[in-house]
Amino acid sequence: MSQTFRHPEILEAARRQGKVTVEGLAAQFGVTLQTIRRDLTDLAEAGRLERVHGGAILPSGTTNILYEERRNLNQAAKTEIARACAAQIPEGSSVFLNIGTSTEAVARELLHHHDLMVVTNNMNVAHILAANPDCQIILTGGTLRRLDGGLIGTPTVSTIRQFKFDIAVIGCSAMDTDGDLLDFDIQEVGVSQAIIAQARKTFLVADLSKFKRNAPARIASLAEIDSFFTDAPPPERLLAACRGWKTNIIAVSEQAP
Template identity: 75%
Template sequence: MSQSFRHPEILEIARRDGLVTVEGLAAHFGVTLQTIRRDLSDLADAGRLERVHGGAVLPSGTTNIGYEERRALNTDAKSAIARACAKRIPGDMSIFLNIGTSTEAVARELLHHEHLMVVTNNMNVANILVANPSCEVVVTGGHLRRADGGLIGNLATETIRKFKFDLAVIGCSAMDDDGDILDFDIQEVSVSQSILAQSRRTFLVADHSKFKRSAPARIASLSDVDAFFTDRPLSADLTASCEAWGTEVVIA
């Protein structure tokens, strides 16, 4: 079966099952694993699927993909982005790290930074940074979202408003062509907006997969952040907009 015939059926299976696996599709079509990986990469490049560890899922519109799948998505890119971001973070400062696998990657890169105060609504970030004896960790409290260890709701927002951070490092679930930063959970969006309001500077960390996704809730615009750390160049129009806004774009 040619590639042009496999692609529609792969998409149909993804719509039916929510997730397709490389091994399952190879067995279904009677082709090699390498052939299916190429098919999934082509569909991901076209924005029809999102690659996850061992397979792919449909791009999300109103609900996010699972936390473990997100954690396995674009791990090398997230690590490179996190390293580039952490290099811009000196010691002796207060930082907020929000919910997300990209901010967790940043936390891992901060394990050897000295004299940091890190406030977070991400239990995973707190568990990572507890290994740095020179880092004071403050957890906001709030309603625990068991799916990803995020803390959201009024208590989280009230805690954030008690601080003025030197820097916030935030992630997002999606980004529009006009530079709007998007997420799925309106409660998380409210927390993220409070973080922006209480921070002197803001860094956004997001890999290229976020350029191809959509989500219903708006956090802010790229014009509201000081630097955007990512792994691939933006479109010409969005690059020009960032230059006009004074938003630095760092390609890791």
């Protein structure tokens, strides 16, 4: 297979998996490790990928990956994370679900919950939960961000401050190894901070690929999160910090039979 045909497939694999490895791609395409290294270098120089030890990831920085591409990243992990999170949401709860593909996955897992009141600034979440007749749905006001169906801005924050939620379920675009949650849009950060302030408990849903990415705006620390639902345990140093903060870590890989 020529380089011209490999590059789109490499990019598609990176979007799907979050990371590609030199050895895995060499085996997939039946070419040498050096050939794949050249491919990854070319894609990195073009700004399509970011080189890391042993492979490459989607580039990070000051702009986020397209929403449809994010939907396809780590889908199986997101589903398991969402299932674990939904299991900790009692029926009869008031819940906030914010913007993100991981919170949309949680919404799907709430389709059979009873007597819920869900407030959201995510039009996709509202559309998903419309199929649950036993769920009251309240959409915040705000400016529509067409790329992901999110509502942001001062009206969104004003609506959030009228509530006290039993549980808030939030996502993030990236995570720092010191436990800071990060995002790209400063307006969305302000919304997330208001959500945390108005929640009795806050759940974070995020797979560990978020540690491979960077974003410029800080939302909060894991110290402010009650439970962090993820696909595998984070680094030991962060685990120790979470124990000190009393942040509960639920890694779905540890729950698998």
